[in-house]
Amino acid sequence: MQGIDLDKRGELPLYEYLYRSIRDQVVDGRIASEERLPSRRALAERLGVSVVTVEGAYAQLVAEGYVVARPRRGYYAASLPSPPDMACAVPVASDKCPGEGLLAEDRPATGAVKYDLAHGASVASSGAARLWERSLRDVIAHEPDDVLYRMPTARGVPRLREAIAAHLARSRGMSVNPERIVIGAGAQVLYGLVAQLLREAGSVGVEDPGYARASETYRAHGLDVRYLPLDLEGVSSHALRTSGVAVAHVMPSHQFPTGRVMSVARRYELLGWAAEKPGRFIVEDDYDCELRLAGRPIPALASIDAAGSVVYLNTFSKSLSSALRIAYLVLPASLDAAFDERLGFLSTTVPAIDQVALARALESGAYERHVARYRRDMREVRDALVEGILDGPAGSRVRIEEADSGIHFVLAVDDDGRGERGIASAARGAGVGLAPLSSFAHVPEHAAGSDGRARFVVQYDGLSEESARAAARALESVL
C-alpha cells in the first residue's frame, strides 16, 4: 500500500476518503493482488485517525469485494481480473444510489395473512404519496399547457432526463449523458425495448433464482431465456460462458431475491466477457440500490464499463410507487444510434405531466429528502423485525442474510425436516406470509443451499415498526 495523504481529502469524510484511496490502489495495482493490508489498528495509528474510521472503510471494501477478510489472519487485497480498459475503469463512488424496484406488483389475495413478508408493499409509503401529490399540484398550477399536454419525444421529456442525470451524479457518482436516458412506463416496458433492440441476439441469460417478470418479458418478445445459477460472488461466470447467450440480465447491486451483492471480481469478469465479442451486452438492473440500508452503495457496473456494453436500468417503483409507472434506462454509446434507427418511431409511454412532476421533485431536492427519510424508516422496520426474530426463542436456529443491501433480506432457518414449503405453510397458519427462496427459481437446484437451511425472501417494506415486531412474535411459534 502506498501512502495516503489525508490533506488531499478535500471535503470528503475521513471514512469516505480512506475507502476511495484504498479502493483505487487495489484497482490500479498499487496494492498488489493478495497483498496483506495493515491491521485496522495499525493503519489508524499510522494515519492518526480513529480505529472506527478504518473499520468503516475496511467493511465497505470487504462488502464490495475489493478486500477479502480472512478470520484471524487479517485483510488482503482481492485479485481482480483485468477490466476491458483499465484507463477508464476506476469506479466513481458515492454514498447513495438511485432507482427503485419492480417487485411489489399485482399480488394474489393472501387470505388470512396478517403480515405479508412474501410481497413488497402493496401501497406507496405515505411520504411518497404526499411528495407525488405536491409535485402534481405544483406542475398543474405552474407549468403551461404547452409543457404538460405536448407529446414528449421518444426518449422522454429532456428536463426529466437532465434531472435524472444530475441525480445519478449526486447520489451514485455516475456520469451519464442525459441524451442517452430513455424514460419508460415501468421496468417491463424497458425490458421490452431492450428485447426489441437486441432481438438478433436470440437469447438472454438471467440470474436464477431471479425476477420472473424480466424473464417472462424477454420470452414474450421471442427471446430464448437461459437460467444461470449464482454462487456467493454473483452470477456464475462458467454458466454464463457455457450458456451461449450474448446478453446477460443481472442485478449486481442487490440481486433479487438472494439479496447478494456481486463481487468486484465478478463484475470485472462480466465486463471482460462482454468486451470479448461485439454484440455482447449486459443489462444492469439496479432496481433498489438507492435503498441500501448500511454503508455505501456498490458502484454501478455501468460506471466501470469502458467497452460500452452495459445497458443500465433503474426505476422509481421502490422509492416512490410502482403505481406511478416510471422507470428509465441509460443506453451505452454503442446502442445510441441503433435505438434511434430501430425504435426512434416510438412514442414515450409516460405522461408528460408525470415526467415534469418527477423532474421538479428531483430538482428541488424533495425526492432525495424523501428517500433519505424512507431509508431511515425502513432501517427501523428492518431492525425491529430482525431483532424480534433473533431475540426470540428461535433466534439461535435462524440466520439473517444480506440485510443491508436493500429493502429485503433472506431468512435462513435450520430445517427440522419440514422443508421450505412446510415452514411457509406453518407461517401462513400463524398469519405470516413467507416466500420460500426456491419459489423464485426456475431450476430448483439453483435455489438449494448446501447448508441444509430453509431460506425465505423477506420483503418488509409493507410493515411499520410496530407490525414488524408483531410479525416477529407471530413467527416465534413457527420457527
Next chain:
Amino acid sequence: MQGIDLDKRGELPLYEYLYRSIRDQVVDGRIASEERLPSRRALAERLGVSVVTVEGAYAQLVAEGYVVARPRRGYYAASLPSPPDMACAVPVASDKCPGEGLLAEDRPATGAVKYDLAHGASVASSGAARLWERSLRDVIAHEPDDVLYRMPTARGVPRLREAIAAHLARSRGMSVNPERIVIGAGAQVLYGLVAQLLREAGSVGVEDPGYARASETYRAHGLDVRYLPLDLEGVSSHALRTSGVAVAHVMPSHQFPTGRVMSVARRYELLGWAAEKPGRFIVEDDYDCELRLAGRPIPALASIDAAGSVVYLNTFSKSLSSALRIAYLVLPASLDAAFDERLGFLSTTVPAIDQVALARALESGAYERHVARYRRDMREVRDALVEGILDGPAGSRVRIEEADSGIHFVLAVDDDGRGERGIASAARGAGVGLAPLSSFAHVPEHAAGSDGRARFVVQYDGLSEESARAAARALESVL
C-alpha cells in the same frame, strides 16, 4: 322492401328509425341485393314523413355502404357477402363513437411553417387540458392512497374498464365485457401486446397508405409487415387474400390517412376472411371515430364480429391528448385466456392515478360533454378552412374528400405539373405545412390516384377558426 311501421320506433328519431329499419332489411336479406329502393319522395309520401327525413336516412345508408346511389337511376341495396353468422351480425347503431387518435406525436421542427396542416395538434385543446386538470385535482383530493398508489392489475383498474364499457355502450352502441378491456400507455403499447399475443402468425397486413407507427411497431416486434393497397371501399380483399397474412390491421371507421370509411360489404368480406381459418385476426384501429363530424359513426367491426376475430383498439389521444398516454383494446373471447397465459405477468403501463381520473371523467359525463364541444369546435374550424379554400380563386381546381368522418380530410388538387412534392414545397414557402398523401405510403403506387390529382392529408385540429381562415388565404397563391 317490406313495410316499415313507424309506430314501432319508440323514442328513436324518425331519421334514425328509418335508417335502422332499412339497414336491417338489407343485412338480413328482406331487401334483396341490388333491389331498387323507392325514391326519396316516394318513400316520404308512403310513410307520411318529410323528404328531408328520408334523405338523411339514405345519406347515412350510402355513407356506410348498405345502399348504393347511382346518379340519375336511384338507390339500390348493396350486395353484401354473407357474414360468418348472420344471427349475430346485425350491427348496433348509435350516434357517437369513442376513442381518439395516435397521430399527433413527436413532429419535427417545421421551420417557417405558420399553419401546420401536415400534423395534428401538437398540444391538447384547452378544453381537454382543463378537464384533465379538474379530474386530477379531484382524485388527489377525494380518492384514498390505497386506490391511487396501489399497483393495478395487468389489464388495468377495473373501475376505468367499467367506465369505458359503459361509454362504448352509450356512445357507440357496443356491448363490451369490461373484463376484456386492457388499458395501455398509448396505442403503440397495445400494438406491441397484439404482436406478442399473435407472434406465431409471423406476419401482419397493414393498409397502405397507412399509419407508420403501427407497422413500425409490428416490425420491431419481429413480425413481417405486408402492405395492402386500398380501393374506394377499403383495404383490398384480393391483396389481403394473396398476401398470406393471418392478421390484418385496419382502420374501418376512418382510415388514416385517406379518411375513407370501409364499406359494409368490405367489412363483411373481412370478417368472412377471418372466420375461414382459425388463427386469423383483425385488429380494428378505431382511433378517432368519436370525432366524426357529420352523420352517425359507422358501427365498429367488433360489433358485428360473430366469430370473435376482432381485436378492437381505441385511444384517448385525439379526444384528450396524446401526452396523456392512455389507450385501450378489447380482446375477443377467443384471445381472453391466451392473454392471461402469455401476458398475464405484465404490469399495467398507465399510472393508477390517471386511470382513476379518466374513470371519473367518464362517469360524470364530463368527458362526453367535452367531446361534444370539441367536435363542434372542430366542425367550425373545418368549415372555415374548407370554405376558405373552396371560395378562394383556386376553388374550382380543388376537391375536398372525406371531410366528415373524422378530424382530417384529403385535399385533392388538379396537378399542373408540379406534383405533390412541388405543391407541398410551394405551400411551405407560403407558410403552410402540407403532407402529400404519398408520404404515408410504403409502396408509392399505393398512393397514386387515377385522376391526375395531387392529394394532401390535411390535419386541422391544431388550428382555430381564425387561423383556419388565414391558412386558407395563405394557400390561395399556392393552389
